Amino acid sequence: MSEIKTYEIEKGLYLFKDPEPFFNFNSYLLTCSMDDKVSINILFDPLPLKYFRAFIKTLNELVGVENIDIIYTNHQDPDLTSSVPALLDLAPRAIYITSQDTWRLVSGYNIDPKKFQPVEFIPNRKLKLNKEGDMCLEFIPTPFCHFRGATAVYYPKLKALFSGDLLGGASTKDTEGIYATEESWLGIKLFHEVYMPTKEALKLAVDKIGRLNPLPELILPQHGDIIKGSLIIEFLSRLNDLEVGLDYIHTKEKEEEFYIRVFNDMLDFAKKKYGEENVYNKLNRISTQTSNFPEIVKIENGVISEVYIPAPTAFVFVYDVFCEDLPESEKEELRLKSIETLKKYNLEVPEELLYKKSTSIMDTFKRVFDIFRR
Numbered sequence: 001m002s003e004i005k006t007y008e009i010e011k012g013l014y015l016f017k018d019p020e021p022f023f024n025f026n027s028y029l030l031t032c033s034m035d036d037k038v039s040i041n042i043l044f045d046p047l048p049l050k051y052f053r054a055f056i057k058t059l060n061e062l063v064g065v066e067n068i069d070i071i072y073t074n075h076q077d078p079d080l081t082s083s084v085p086a087l088l089d090l091a092p093r094a095i096y097i098t099s100q101d102t103w104r105l106v107s108g109y110n111i112d113p114k115k116f117q118p119v120e121f122i123p124n125r126k127l128k129l130n131k132e133g134d135m136c137l138e139f140i141p142t143p144f145c146h147f148r149g150a151t152a153v154y155y156p157k158l159k160a161l162f163s164g165d166l167l168g169g170a171s172t173k174d175t176e177g178i179y180a181t182e183e184s185w186l187g188i189k190l191f192h193e194v195y196m197p198t199k200e201a202l203k204l205a206v207d208k209i210g211r212l213n214p215l216p217e218l219i220l221p222q223h224g225d226i227i228k229g230s231l232i233i234e235f236l237s238r239l240n241d242l243e244v245g246l247d248y249i250h251t252k253e254k255e256e257e258f259y260i261r262v263f264n265d266m267l268d269f270a271k272k273k274y275g276e277e278n279v280y281n282k283l284n285r286i287s288t289q290t291s292n293f294p295e296i297v298k299i300e301n302g303v304i305s306e307v308y309i310p311a312p313t314a315f316v317f318v319y320d321v322f323c324e325d326l327p328e329s330e331k332e333e334l335r336l337k338s339i340e341t342l343k344k345y346n347l348e349v350p351e352e353l354l355y356k357k358s359t360s361i362m363d364t365f366k367r368v369f370d371i372f373r374r
Contacts, residue, residue: 002051004058007178009218009226010158015178016058018051023170025079026222027055028162030155031063032129039063040129042070042137043094044153044162045222049082056090068094074164075147076105080222085109097127099141101149119151140208142166144201152209159217165195166205167235168223180225185235187224189242193310196244206240248310258345259311263297263304263318265341270322270334276302282322312350315342319353 170187
């Protein structure tokens, strides 16, 4: 049975993480004490059925699964809804709150409709948890991030936003712990490039978060690291300008054509510098690492003929593969040659190549791409 890790973020606010080290699922429990005798236990985005027994064991040790009052899911994906039917069986007094769009699909689990409370029917989309109203849940629609009915939840008392997939990602930081660092952005960026449909959906969501009063001080996504402090504004700002999904598809054809030229110019340079056998071994390694979805590049007869993910991200990945085992002087030569070749085709230089780094980012990319190969 897989072990679930539990962390107390604030008093009465808990994080549950599955044991996957790089792309994990997050679930949250909020316990609101009305007085010395009465508490309301709210479970956000339950861990998937794969971890059900371990998850129930963890909940029982903390509050008792039968004492769950509300189960909430941001959207309909099975990684957060597959456990809902069984949880409702074990928590007979619990109600299930989600959007009507989400319910339309989750109802296929044969959940009792009497257990369902649509967020749209909650007055002003604000659920008061006590008579005074200082404890409440605010439901914030974030349409098409990434699902039509996706809805974040804000708990003003702790300034905590349960954001679902929005601002989620793979864990790409080198340090331990549950909180995001600057290194976390890479995993967030790639996750959104792959799963979010359009920049306009992200802009709308970012605008809604920016209008919350007070502004969030904790962002609790369903995947990856918890975001707090100055990184909230920083990551939201970057997200606001990030091209994802259809944005990339609409612009990728011309960019990809030039990037393929850059790839193959660099391969020619590497063959002359390191020998064809070494280059083919590197290319074979890339093919092996990306044997399942998503592939990064298509390699045919020793050349790169197609790019399957955003080309700048793919280029940095391939570049870093070729940098492995090289002395620092040759890494720098390869970096400068890459910048020169990119500028030859009037392409923007990826940020990862602009500044010489003392540590390799290869492990970071391997961790990110491993999660999408499963």
